[in-house]
Amino acid sequence: MVSLEEVRPLACWTGTDYYQGENIPSLTIILKTRGCNWNRCLMCGYRFERYSADELLDFEAKLNAQLNWVINNYPSSSYSMVKIYSSGSLFDPKEVPSSFLSRIASAFRGKVVVVETRPEFIEENKLETFISDIDTGAWETPLYCAIGLETTNDNIRDKCIDKGFSMSDFFCAAEEARKAGAGVKAYVLLKPPYLTENESIEDSANTIREVAKIAELISLNPCTVQKNTNVEFLWKRGGYRPPYLWSVLEVISRADIFVTCDPVGAGKVRGPHNCGKCDTSIIDGIRDYNLNGDLSLIEALLEIECDCKDEWEFICMKERSYCMPLTH
Ligand code: SF4
Numbered sequence: 204m205v206s207l208e209e210v211r212p213l214a215c216w217t218g219t220d221y222y223q224g225e226n227i228p229s230l231t232i233i234l235k236t237r238g239c240n241w242n243r244c245l246m247c248g249y250r251f252e253r254y255s256a257d258e259l260l261d262f263e264a265k266l267n268a269q270l271n272w273v274i275n276n277y278p279s280s281s282y283s284m285v286k287i288y289s290s291g292s293l294f295d296p297k298e299v300p301s302s303f304l305s306r307i308a309s310a311f312r313g314k315v316v317v318v319e320t321r322p323e324f325i326e327e328n329k330l331e332t333f334i335s336d337i338d339t340g341a342w343e344t345p346l347y348c349a350i351g352l353e354t355t356n357d358n359i360r361d362k363c364i365d366k367g368f369s370m371s372d373f374f375c376a377a378e379e380a381r382k383a384g385a386g387v388k389a390y391v392l393l394k395p396p397y398l399t400e401n402e403s404i405e406d407s408a409n410t411i412r413e414v415a416k417i418a419e420l421i422s423l424n425p426c427t428v429q430k431n432t433n434v435e436f437l438w439k440r441g442g443y444r445p446p447y448l449w450s451v452l453e454v455i456s457r458a459d460i461f462v463t464c465d466p467v468g469a470g471k472v473r474g475p476h477n478c479g480k481c482d483t484s485i486i487d488g489i490r491d492y493n494l495n496g497d498l499s500l501i502e503a504l505l506e507i508e509c510d511c512k513d514e515w516e517f518i519c520m521k522e523r524s525y526c527m528p529l530t531h
Pocket residue numbers: 239240241242243244247248249250290291292321351366
């Protein structure tokens with residue numbers, strides 16, 4: 204049995220975020236909770252990160268121990284923004300008790316707090332209470348609700364992701380967040396399964412254009428092949444390839460606003476990748492763009508010469524949807 208002193212979050216690290224035109228120090232925390240109650244998205248491996256039934260006896264004590272560990276290891280003066288993930292929804296009362304939410308709010312009072320949650324858990328009253336505990340007047344928007352919208356296309360979100368909510372649910376959640384004084388951050392998924400490379404580029408570019416009217420912050424997440432997921436099932440049978448890094452550049456280059464992008468697993472076979480020769484310079488360039496929002500950097504990267512760019516262009520032109528018949 205693990206003693207409470209040894210309990211840690213699943214992950215915690217400091218970094219830098221480009222926010223409202225400047226770089227600010229940030230802290231990212233991934234808490235271990237009861238786990239996501241939806242638990243169905245085809246690409247999601249995070250949902251397996253949860254306490255098992257026999258570990259739930261002293262669940263609240265474990266949550267407190269994780270938060271204490273963060274407080275003891277990361278001095279409050281070392282960051283201005285806190286991004287809190289739970290491999291699910293922090294505002295889901297079945298996943299995280301509301302008493303613990305108030306502890307989080309007090310711990311990060313005075314910071315810009317970004318909380319990941321599904322839209323159905325965004326309620327004006329709950330957010331107002333949370334905001335009143337974190338807000339010192341230091342930031343115009345002290346809280347952002349980060350929602351994995353993935354796409355503005357309801358069919359793609361339903362059939363290719365199995366996300367379990369619609370655009371109208373997202374609009375309602377954004378409205379609730381606004382009424383409470385919170386902002387909205389939207390995650391956009393580049394290349395869910397069953398879309399061609401070109402369909403996925405078009406879908407993400409359209410999504411960013413449409414969601415920019417509602418969300419102040421947008422993050423582009425190129426899909427990765429995570430363990431024990433439906434995407435991995437398809438990938439192992441030749442039915443899925445993660446997006447090319449060219450596609451990531453193409454989508455960012457079409458956005459009218461700053462879109463953060465920190466591609467997980469980039470350059471690896473399970474993550475967004477090109478041929479292996481040009482990957483490192485493109486990944487470094489995307490990371491630089493992430494810290495300055497300079498679109499000319501992305502445009503310059505799109506001009507790099509590499510044989511795999513011809514391959515990508517050919518695929519964007521010729522690839523047809525998964526399981527399409529070869530004869531007509
Ligand atoms: S993507 Fe989010 S909502 Fe979907 S299963 Fe994973 S944690 Fe749950």
